[in-house]
Amino acid sequence: MRLTVNGTEHEVDVEPDMPLLWVLRDELNITGPKYGCGIAQCGACTVHVDGLAVRACQLAVGDLADGAVTTIEGLAQPDSLHVVQQAWIDHQVAQCGYCQSGQIMQAAAFLDLNPEPTDEEIDAAMSAILCRCGTYPRIRAAVHAAAAKLQEG
Amino acid sequence: MKLKVLAACLLAASSPVLAEVDITPPTSATPAEGLEAWSRIYEVASHPRCANCHTGASDRPMWSGPSYGKTRPHGMNIRAGESRIGAEHVLCSTCHTTKSDDWAKANTTSHAAPRVAMDWQLAPVEADWFGRTSVEICEQLRDPERNGDRDMLALAEHLDHDLILHWAWKPGGGREPAPYSLQAHVNDILIWGTAGFPCPEN
Known part of the structure; x- marks a missing residue:
């Protein structure tokens, strides 16, 4: 399965119903998004998908379609903070x-x-x-x- | 302006056409049969799986029913705004993420945000009926000014196409489903409409 995170395309071998947060943290070692509750009640895992906020623990990676993921690691520009x-x-x-x-x-x-x-x-x-x-x-x-x-x- | 464009895009993208139910009105139905059908429709419409998102201009979804204990507004200070999709504050789809299809394990986790294959949203303001009586909801649902200008068939087709409504009968996560079934509910709408949309008296 392919997904784009912070402008970089990745290939991961995971089940499509794995939550995006697990893919980011455990497969791609992108640990800025935090695990807090796993049920969309705390928001610590929030990322952007095509610019919109999404709780990464609630989005199955298979439901990303072609959505581009941005995490806290990719929010800033190279020479300046957001x-x-x-x-x-x-x-x-x-x-x-x-x-x-x-x-x-x-x-x-x-x-x-x-x-x-x-x-x-x-x-x-x-x-x-x-x-x-x-x-x-x-x-x-x-x-x-x-x-x-x-x-x- | 950006909010309105986003809302329009999300709502336009959230109208999948999936036929799951048979929409065949009866050839006739008596007022008594219509009222019996209405009583079942009211059980569905007033059930927490439906009523919790039929709130009005306050724009606060509700948490009520056996899954939630005491009745209270949706946690996390959630407000759906004028957009009814939360665009002014937190998009409903931030937590009620949109599935690409109806995979079985989507809503198995207790207390997690329910998900369907369309963008989550609050019902329109004119469809506010949380806590209202059978008579009040009946009069609302037969009034084209407040039911989205829908006749009997359009009401049935709305139930067929809106996947958030389908979720009410298979909510998962330990939530109590709405009574009867989607097909039975559509059948009751058709009986009620064929009978002339009778409403109980006060």
Whole structure:
């Protein structure tokens, strides 16, 4: 089975109903997406498929079709971080950090669809990624900062 | 604008045409038979597998029924937005991922997000009937203004084509399925429609 992750095509020998997260972590050694719950309740495994956020634990690799996968490892440009990553650093969002790759991938996809979000919209989008450290106030501030940066172009 | 384009694309892509049921109306049906059919239709429509996603402008899917304990809004602060697919916040398809076909093991894991071979979405606002009475839902379902301008056959065909509705009878993951069967439900729609869409009195 072939799949494209972060711009690189891979060949894997797996069953089509294997969750994408298992393929990424165990077959391709791409460990940025984290295993948290395995049932779409925590969001730590969030990646992009054709630019849209997807919980990698819920997507069977056989259902990818020709979808291009982007993980936290492939979000930045070679010479610069993605604006959401930079905002995360500027606002020192991460505490334990386990959920942060999911948080950042969710925030990046969210801002692509909703570039000028309100506090309420940010809360609705980001509370679907569980952060046991409770960094949500910093997450909200960082998303606002990233949105402003994206508006600047 | 981007949200509307995305919503249109997802909804357009989520209309597979698969004929699974026989849509043959009876030659006749009495009002009494129509009301009996309606009572069964109401059991289905008000069942958690159906009603949980028939919420209104609040845009909050519900978690209710024996699989969930107490009735409450969908966890994780999920809102479907005006798009009804979550495009303003978190796309429904982020967790309710879209299958390429109807493979058997898709929904075997308890508490995991159900998946079907179309993009997950909340029912339209005008189809809000969570917690409503039999009379209220009956009047809604026979009203073209609120049922998507569907007649009896169009209602039956909608049930045949919408794979999220099919999921209600095979939800997996320890969830209680909707009562009867998809074919029986379609048959009841056809009996009810042939009888003139009778509704119970208050």
